[in-house]
Amino acid sequence: MEHAKLYHIGCAQCVITEKELASLMDSDHLDVINLSEERSRVEEAIMHGVKSVPALITPNGLVLHLNAGMQTDDLAGVAL
Amino acid sequence: MEHAKLYHIGCAQCVITEKELASLMDSDHLDVINLSEERSRVEEAIMHGVKSVPALITPNGLVLHLNAGMQTDDLAGVAL
Numbered sequence: 001m002e003h004a005k006l007y008h009i010g011c012a013q014c015v016i017t018e019k020e021l022a023s024l025m026d027s028d029h030l031d032v033i034n035l036s037e038e039r040s041r042v043e044e045a046i047m048h049g050v051k052s053v054p055a056l057i058t059p060n061g062l063v064l065h066l067n068a069g070m071q072t073d074d075l076a077g078v079a080l
Numbered sequence: 081m082e083h084a085k086l087y088h089i090g091c092a093q094c095v096i097t098e099k100e101l102a103s104l105m106d107s108d109h110l111d112v113i114n115l116s117e118e119r120s121r122v123e124e125a126i127m128h129g130v131k132s133v134p135a136l137i138t139p140n141g142l143v144l145h146l147n148a149g150m151q152t153d154d155l156a157g158v159a160l
Contacts, residue, residue, distance in 0.1 A: 024104075
């Protein structure tokens with residue numbers, strides 16, 4: 001199985017999303033890239049089509065922007 | 081492992097998302113609910129916090145709105 005990539009920036013919502021997705025997938029096949037730690041990879045993320053984070057890129061290249069446009073009241077329901 | 085739920089409405093983007101997520105997860109633990117076929121479950125989705133579809137709800141109740149606010153130029157890059 002090819003790897004999926006999760007790009008995020010280490011925000012609370014990002015970390016929760018990483019944890020939840022890792023629990024659903026085979027974590028050996030989930031590459032997590034924290035762009036606030038690996039700033040040199042921001043361009044790579046953009047090249048893949050990432051426009052907001054967190055974003056999951058499937059092995060087939062589908063970019064899933066997770067909670068893009070999230071409202072603050074969405075955050076209220078999340079245990080940050 | 082508890083189940084994750086994917087709510088969608090059968091749109092092309094929804095179906096691709098379903099296929100891609102199913103390839104990443106143990107599909108025995110992914111419940112897919114097509115609200116255009118099961119309209120009676122719309123209220124259930126809203127109750128879970130779903131505000132747009134497709135949306136993935138993790139076993140811990142985190143609602144991930146997938147590509148909420150997606151722009152038409154995002155669709156252009158997807159093989160529909």
